[in-house]
Amino acid sequence: MVGEGAAGASTAVGWVSPDGPVYNLTSTSKGMDYTRSTAKSWGREKLRGEWTTLVTPFTPDDELDERGLAANIDRVAQLGTRGLGCSWNMGEFWSLTQAERYRLMEFVPSVVKGRMLTAFQVTHTSLKEVVAMADAAQRAGFDLAIIAAPYIMTKTEAQVVDFVTKVSERTDLGLAFYNSPQFGITMSAAGLAKLADLPTMVAIKEASFNLQLSIDAHLLAGEKTVMSAPDEEIFFFEPFYGFHQQVMFANTSDWRFDTPTSHEYVPFIELATAGRLEEARKLYPRIWPWKQLSRKWWSRIAARTGGGLPVQMVKYWGELRGMAGGHVRPPVLPLTDAEKQELRADVESLAKPTARVVRTKATH
Numbered sequence: 603m604v605g606e607g608a609a610g611a612s613t614a615v616g617w618v619s620p621d622g623p624v625y626n627l628t629s630t631s632k633g634m635d636y637t638r639s640t641a642k643s644w645g646r647e648k649l650r651g652e653w654t655t656l657v658t659p660f661t662p663d664d665e666l667d668e669r670g671l672a673a674n675i676d677r678v679a680q681l682g683t684r685g686l687g688c689s690w691n692m693g694e695f696w697s698l699t700q701a702e703r704y705r706l707m708e709f710v711p712s713v714v715k716g717r718m719l720t721a722f723q724v725t726h727t728s729l730k731e732v733v734a735m736a737d738a739a740q741r742a743g744f745d746l747a748i749i750a751a752p753y754i755m756t757k758t759e760a761q762v763v764d765f766v767t768k769v770s771e772r773t774d775l776g777l778a779f780y781n782s783p784q785f786g787i788t789m790s791a792a793g794l795a796k797l798a799d800l801p802t803m804v805a806i807k808e809a810s811f812n813l814q815l816s817i818d819a820h821l822l823a824g825e826k827t828v829m830s831a832p833d834e835e836i837f838f839f840e841p842f843y844g845f846h847q848q849v850m851f852a853n854t855s856d857w858r859f860d861t862p863t864s865h866e867y868v869p870f871i872e873l874a875t876a877g878r879l880e881e882a883r884k885l886y887p888r889i890w891p892w893k894q895l896s897r898k899w900w901s902r903i904a905a906r907t908g909g910g911l912p913v914q915m916v917k918y919w920g921e922l923r924g925m926a927g928g929h930v931r932p933p934v935l936p937l938t939d940a941e942k943q944e945l946r947a948d949v950e951s952l953a954k955p956t957a958r959v960v961r962t963k964a965t966h
Contacts, residue, residue, distance in 0.1 A: 604638070604774055633711070633720075633743035634775055638802055641776040642827060645804035646848075648719065648745075649828045652871040653685035653852035654678045657917050658693040658706070660928035666702055670926025672713045674857070677925060681860050682868045685719035686710075687852045690748060691784055691911050695723050697931035700731075704738065711743035721746035721778060721852075725785070727754050729768055736773040746804060747773070750780040751787050759793040766797055776804035778851070781819075783810060784911055791818035798826035807832065807851050813839075820845040834893065837874040837882065848875050858919050859892040864953070867892070895948055907935065918942060922949045 636644035656674060659667035678686060688710045689695040689703055698706070707722055714720055722744045724735040729752075736747040749769060751762045770777060779797050781789050788810045789797070797803055805828040808819045816831035817839060823829055830851035840846055850871045859867040866888045873882035899919070903912035914937050917927035922945070930936055937945070 604772060634740055634745055636776065638774055641802045641804050645776065645828045649685070649805055649849040649851065651684040651875050652682070652850050652856050652868045653687060653719075653721075654683045654856050655687045655690050655692045655852045655854050656710075657854075657913070657920060657925075657927055658689065658695075658698065659917075659926040660931070662928070664929075664931070666705060666709075667926055667928055668709055670928070671706075671709070674920075674925050675710070675713045677862070678857055679714075679717045680862050681856050681865065682872070683718060683856050685721065685745075685849075685852065686714070687721045687723065687748060688744075689723045690721075690780070690852070691723075691782065692854060692913055692916060693723070694913060694931055694934070695725065697934075703735065707735070707739055707742045707744070719745045721748050723748040723750075723780070724769075725750040725752070725780070727752045729765065729772075732769050733772045736769065736775050736777075740773070740775040744775070746778050747775045748778050748780050748807075750782060751785040751789070753785045756785075756787055759787070759789055759796075762787065762789060763793065763796050766803075767800060770800045770802045774802070776802050778805040778807060779803060780807045781810055782807075783909070788812075788815075791815060791822045794819045795822040795826065798823035803827050805830065805849070805851055817843055817845075820847065834870070834874070834886070834889070837879060840879065846877060850875060854916050854920070855892075855896070857925055858896065858916065858923060859889060861923060891952055895952055899945060899948075903937075903941075910934065915941075915945065918945060919949060922946055 659670040659674065661667045675686065689698065689706050695703065711720060722739040724732050724739060724747045726732045726735065732749065739747050749766060752765050756762055756765070766779060781794060794806055794808065798806060806819065806823060808816045808829060808831045810816065811833065816836055820829045821843060824845050828849060830847055830849050832850065832853040836847055856868050866885060870882050870885045870889055873885065899915050900912055903915045904910060913934055914930045917930060918937055921927045
């Protein structure tokens with residue numbers, strides 16, 4: 603529903619699954635506190651620091667692991683993470699039933715309780731489903747809706763712009779566009795700049811992992827909306843091109859690299875997004891060994907799976923760091939036993955303080 607009033611109304615929205623319960627999606631947190639006309643200024647003020655991407659943990663009998671998810675949320679809150687994304691690509695949204703997506707929409711704000719900002723992915727091939735989920739997420743207390751290209755039939759940038767424009771016209775909740783080749787089309791910087799013109803386009807996550815595209819998107823769209831590339835090295839190009847990234851929106855590095863007792867990644871992001879680049883640069887050598895390890899495994903699993911997002915690797919890595927994960931659902935293939943053994947050895951070796959110091963000195 604489109605209107606100028608602030609969202610987060612107390613009215614409940616009922617959604618009935620064909621084979622499940624009614625979920626009364628009444629806001630349990632403050633949620634959206636802006637209007638359509640103030641959405642972009644709200645984003646410029648509020649979207650800062652580190653945002654995380656949650657996985658969706660599953661129980662051994664393939665149900666949502668709500669206890670594990672609650673523990674994961676508590677963990678990232680302890681790390682100082684400022685926002686979290688639910689049901690994003692790392693959350694395996696494509697494998698979830700609509701009942702499960704709405705259950706997450708209900709459950710996550712009840713655990714967060716205003717400690718962090720929240721964003722729910724509403725990507726779908728049906729415009730009606732996208733709008734319905736965005737409206738429900740607004741009522742449930744989410745701050746933003748994440749939307750990507752509607753896969754299957756979307757082959758041109760004009761189609762993406764048209765689809766997202768229709769969503770923006772039909773819902774009040776601020777949007778953040780997710781630019782990723784996982785959806786079958788990667789928008790150019792010029793295309794992202796067109797999306798940035800939409801009045802409720804609060805942010806863009808440029809996740810092509812094409813550095814030049816990320817830089818160009820910052821230059822073309824960064825004055826219109828909050829731009830973010832989920833790779834730390836983008837910060838080091840700021841002085842050369844004259845842009846500034848104010849938020850890391852979003853990745854899994856906070857809870858894969860940091861623990862409550864070994865805590866360097868989130869402080870690095872806090873410094874870098876605040877424009878304190880020289881201070882951040884001094885901390886980066888402590889993070890670099892983790893980044894190297896992540897790149898090793900990210901590229902290895904992506905190569906084995908034809909470019910697929912390595913959710914299986916990220917979930918298992920999280921378990922090694924004390925997070926709930928569980929299995930991945932088809933069509934994602936699990937890690938092999940040999941891969942798990944090797945990844946465990948890599949993570950445990952790097953987690954040793956002496957090993958980290960030695961590798962850091964050797965690398966820099």
